[in-house]
Amino acid sequence: EDKVVQSPLSLVVHEGDTVTLNCSYEVTNFRSLLWYKQEKKAPTFLFMLTSSGIEKKSGRLSSILDKKELFSILNITATQTGDSAIYLCAVEEEYGNKLVFGAGTILRVKS
């Protein structure tokens, strides 16, 4: 059975800290790994990763995928209170066209 495991489940940091969120997966026929940020409503897209070792960056956020170790990390530098959210990792299967989500990491950034 396909599985996506995120860690930690929750995290509290102070503004300015750097955080690393982890996502490991076991999926048959891997197509891509996606990171989403969810505040109050729908998840908003952050990154889609398909190739190992290529870092994707967007402002203070970056992410990288290791297809050999079946692992991805999401880094947030110089955290701000607006980064407080649930961060979801999902893996897309090659066939079936669906996403398998991890449990999410609840991040709280204190001012």
Next chain:
Amino acid sequence: GAVVSQHPSRVICKSGTSVKIECRSLDFQATTMFWYRQFPKQSLMLMATSNEGSKATYEQGVEKDKFLINHASLTLSTLTVTSAHPEDSSFYICSARRPAGGYTFGSGTRLTVV
């Protein structure tokens, strides 16, 4: 581009009644849409995959007769929660796969059954 509109955003209904939630792809055709359920501070749980013109595929443990899915056109999928009970209260989110890849989510529906 690739916007998914979900309606209503919030609904309160009485126990035993049915509630319909709509999910529309506004600027693209979605042959497949997905329905998720999310409990507070938890992740999204896939309930079913909605296929245009054919029967939905339900995940294990999801009651087909309870959560009716209809995908009658390339831009509209509906989820009807039948004979709702308080334990059905949850946040329901739809998503669609974009033609260029990736997924877009609706804004979600907060269902409260009283």
